[in-house]
Amino acid sequence: MNRPSLRLRLAARGFDATTLLVLPGLAVMLALFVYPFAYGIVDSLMPREGAWYANYTRFFTDRFQFATIGATLWLALPVTIVNMALALPIAFRVRLMSRQRLLTTILVLPITLGTVFVADGLLTFLGPQGWFNRALILVGLLDAPVKLTNNYWGVFASLLITGFPFAFLLTLSYVTGIDPAIEQAAATLGAGPRQRFFRVFLPLLVPGLAVTFCLAFVQAFAVFPSAVLLGAPAGPTRVISIAAYQAAFEQYDHSMGSAIAIIMGLVELVVVVAVLGLRTLFYRGPAGGTKG
Amino acid sequence: MIRDQGLASKLWRFAVWALAGLFVLNLIGVMAAVVMNSFARRWLGTWLPAGWTTRWYFDAWSEFQLSSVVLVTFQVVFAVVLISGMIGVITAYALARRDFPGKRAVILLFLLPLLIPPLTYGIPLATVLYQIGLGGSFWGVVLINLVPSLPFVILVMIPFIEQIDPRIEAAARVFGAGTGSLFLRILLPLLLPGMLAALLLVLVRTIAMFELTFLIAGPTSQTLVVALYYAVFASGVRASQSIDAMAVVYMVTTLFWLVLALQFVSPTQIVARAKQQQAS
Numbered sequence: 176m177n178r179p180s181l182r183l184r185l186a187a188r189g190f191d192a193t194t195l196l197v198l199p200g201l202a203v204m205l206a207l208f209v210y211p212f213a214y215g216i217v218d219s220l221m222p223r224e225g226a227w228y229a230n231y232t233r234f235f236t237d238r239f240q241f242a243t244i245g246a247t248l249w250l251a252l253p254v255t256i257v258n259m260a261l262a263l264p265i266a267f268r269v270r271l272m273s274r275q276r277l278l279t280t281i282l283v284l285p286i287t288l289g290t291v292f293v294a295d296g297l298l299t300f301l302g303p304q305g306w307f308n309r310a311l312i313l314v315g316l317l318d319a320p321v322k323l324t325n326n327y328w329g330v331f332a333s334l335l336i337t338g339f340p341f342a343f344l345l346t347l348s349y350v351t352g353i354d355p356a357i358e359q360a361a362a363t364l365g366a367g368p369r370q371r372f373f374r375v376f377l378p379l380l381v382p383g384l385a386v387t388f389c390l391a392f393v394q395a396f397a398v399f400p401s402a403v404l405l406g407a408p409a410g411p412t413r414v415i416s417i418a419a420y421q422a423a424f425e426q427y428d429h430s431m432g433s434a435i436a437i438i439m440g441l442v443e444l445v446v447v448v449a450v451l452g453l454r455t456l457f458y459r460g461p462a463g464g465t466k467g
Numbered sequence: 468m469i470r471d472q473g474l475a476s477k478l479w480r481f482a483v484w485a486l487a488g489l490f491v492l493n494l495i496g497v498m499a500a501v502v503m504n505s506f507a508r509r510w511l512g513t514w515l516p517a518g519w520t521t522r523w524y525f526d527a528w529s530e531f532q533l534s535s536v537v538l539v540t541f542q543v544v545f546a547v548v549l550i551s552g553m554i555g556v557i558t559a560y561a562l563a564r565r566d567f568p569g570k571r572a573v574i575l576l577f578l579l580p581l582l583i584p585p586l587t588y589g590i591p592l593a594t595v596l597y598q599i600g601l602g603g604s605f606w607g608v609v610l611i612n613l614v615p616s617l618p619f620v621i622l623v624m625i626p627f628i629e630q631i632d633p634r635i636e637a638a639a640r641v642f643g644a645g646t647g648s649l650f651l652r653i654l655l656p657l658l659l660p661g662m663l664a665a666l667l668l669v670l671v672r673t674i675a676m677f678e679l680t681f682l683i684a685g686p687t688s689q690t691l692v693v694a695l696y697y698a699v700f701a702s703g704v705r706a707s708q709s710i711d712a713m714a715v716v717y718m719v720t721t722l723f724w725l726v727l728a729l730q731f732v733s734p735t736q737i738v739a740r741a742k743q744q745q746a747s
Contacts, residue, residue, distance in 0.1 A: 189567030193560070197573060200558025200617060204576055207614050208588060215591025265487045268480065279734035281491055284498070286738060287725050288718060289675035291696045295714050296497035298699070299504055299707070304512050306496050336494060344738045368476055390582075397584035400677055404699050416586045416678075424682070429594040440587035447582075 219434035230434035240435070243415040244442055250327070250402075250414065251395035252446075254334040255342075258391055259384065262342040266350045267372075279347070282340035293336050294404040298324055301332060329405035330412045334395050342391045349383030350376075378457070385454035389447045396443050415439045501718070505711040527712040530705060531694055537720070540690040543605065543680075544673045547612045552666045555620030556658065562621065563628035577618040585678040588614065593682040603685020611679045616669045623668065623736075627661035660731065667728035668737060674721050691717045 178184075185191065222229040234240045269275055285293055301307050301323040308320035323329055353376065361375045399416040406412030419439060423432020505523055507516030527533060562574065580588065592611055593602070601607035631654075639653045677692045684693050695717050698710045728737075 189565050189570075191565070194565045194567050196557045196561035199554045200577075200621060201573060203554055203613060203617055204580075207592060207610060208580055209576070211592035211595045212588055214595055215588075218591065218594065261486060261490070264483045268483045268487070276734070278487075278491075280729060281494065283725070283734040283737050284722075285494060287671050287675055287721055288498075289677055289692060289721075291677050291692050291699070292501075292675075292714055292717060292721075293497065295695065295699045295710065296501045298702075299500040299711070300493075300497045306500060306514070307493070309514060336497065339490060341738050344735045348735045393582060393584060397586060397678070399586065400681075400696055404696070416584070419586055419590055420682075423590045423594065429590070432590045433594065436587045436590040440583055443584060443587075 215433040216437060218430050219437055222430050222434075223428060230431050231438070233431070234435060234438060239413075240418055243413055243418045244438075246411060247396060247398070247414040247416075247439075248442075248446075250330055250334065250398060250412065251392055254331055254338055254395045255388060255392045258335065258338045258342040258395075259346075259388055261339055262346045262387075263384070266343055266346040267376075269347060270350050275347075279344060282343060284340075285337045286340055286344075290333060290337055290398070290401045291404070293333050294401040297329060297333055297336070297401075297405055301329060324405055326407055327411050330398065330402050333401035333405050334398060338391055338395055341394060342387055345387040345390065346384065349380060349387070352383075353379055381454060381457045385450055388450055392446060392450070393443060396439075396446075415442070498718070501711045501714050504708055505715045507708055510708075523706065523708040523712040524716075526706070527709045527716070530709060531698060531713055533691075533694075533713065533716060535687075536689055536691055536694045537716070539605070539688060540674065540720070543608050543612065543688070543690055544670055546609045547616050547673045548666050548670050550609070551613055551616040551620050551669055552662065555617050555665070556624055556662060558617075559621045559624035560628055560654075563625045564633065577621050580614050580618050581622075585615065586682075589679045589682050596683055602683060603688060605688045607683045608680055608688045608690070611683050612673055612676055614679070615676070616673060619669055619672065620665045623665040624658075624661055627665075628658065631657050664728070664731045664736070667724065667731060671721065671724050671728055671737070674724065691720060 179187075182191075219230055220227045222233075225233075269278060272278070299305055303320040303322065307323065308317065311317040312320065323332065357375060357379075358371055361371045366374065397416060398414055399420070402408060402412045402414045402417060406414075408417055415435065416439065419432050419435035422435055423429050503516060504510055506519050506521065508518030508520045510516035562570065589611065592614065596602055596607045596610065601610065635657070636649060636653060639649050644653065674690070675692060677696060680690050681693050681696065684690065689697075691713075695710075695713055698705065698713055702710060
């Protein structure tokens, strides 16, 4: 008996004319993402002068450059933790609301408007004569306006304004994904609100919260326009993306720029892997009722 | 739903709502400050501006050459939406309908640009684009914006296509539909709601995409958000009202499309890419 034709054998494994439709998309990604990424890695290993690793040694021996990692983490980690700490209880309340649409629509505004617009608005809003300082003085919390722009707190505020809604909307989609019957069962069996949260909801939510934390962290870690506009880009908020941008487009050293960009990706990867690794410590068996 | 009646629960509930209310209040304050300043004749050291005027809009429109910036923005955004939409839907169709070896790797490849900070792949990509002479050009901006938008379309479309019953296509084949008419008369009408949602989301995201556009945009290929960044960056040069007038133009442009998009998608969908990740 003859073997089936090549076409039939391929089709049996899932390769036929329809599968080929994946090619245009794949080609675009290979040309615009994989190739430039590989090019960047090779480029970073071919510095203007010195040995192949010269860019990396230059980055890690120059305090001005090296300190950007700490500055970025010092912004991104606290902001992400604050955002998550706010998002979780508020999402738990909003879950019980019948009409969430108005609130979610308002909260999606800063995400869609983007950091540049938020930074522009915060410059007025948080300024010494802005409404924020005025309101605090009116209430009596302050005697004189505090400086909240062109320093660490300006960038912190901008990451809060865009980052909290992001963390909140993601958390909300996880929280509403939990079957309400589970909570009712726990309440029927006599669990108080605290017990229901810590013993029932939290274990079910940990995987989702870990993913939310990672995505929120990635956003905060990549902070760029607001660190320039609202921060002190030469001082405490000189984040790593500023260093990468300056190397590549102000000193025209694209080799060094690529090197810093790759270091940036690696540092972020370390945090993400650590968080996802911690998640597996918490994880105990299948978390029925959610996507798991 | 269970509602607890104890005092501690009530206090806790109040505290949580107060926090949420404070956040929304501040958020509205930030946006209102921009709008109010753009209409202010003078605004120094008072709660509200001293007088109202619309002249800053005329100023900003000519100073920042907004007519050409707005035109370029729409050209860029529609080019990105069209290209990523066409290629994305085709690719998503293949990924939704077929299982083949290496599919997981392909999906991972489409996930990566959404997980890596834009500058990490943007700087090498911009370097390559400058070297082939696309730096500062219209097509350079379009190409760099395709990197996040194409995966976004694909990841939104895959679950949407998966829920369309393949037997509908089979039935059309049985009744003698060719590939062309199968696509035009069966698939396209079924896909249209999903495509509309995905493309509107890409549109909103591309208008606001700063980091990547900023790396490659030249004087003639600036989008609104990049022009706004430069204006705020050099804020001592122009009146702050003029900059805020431009910010309002940007805000109205974005909000117009956002309102349109929200007719077809829920607000959570704008951020909820985590769900698709888990599904893969």
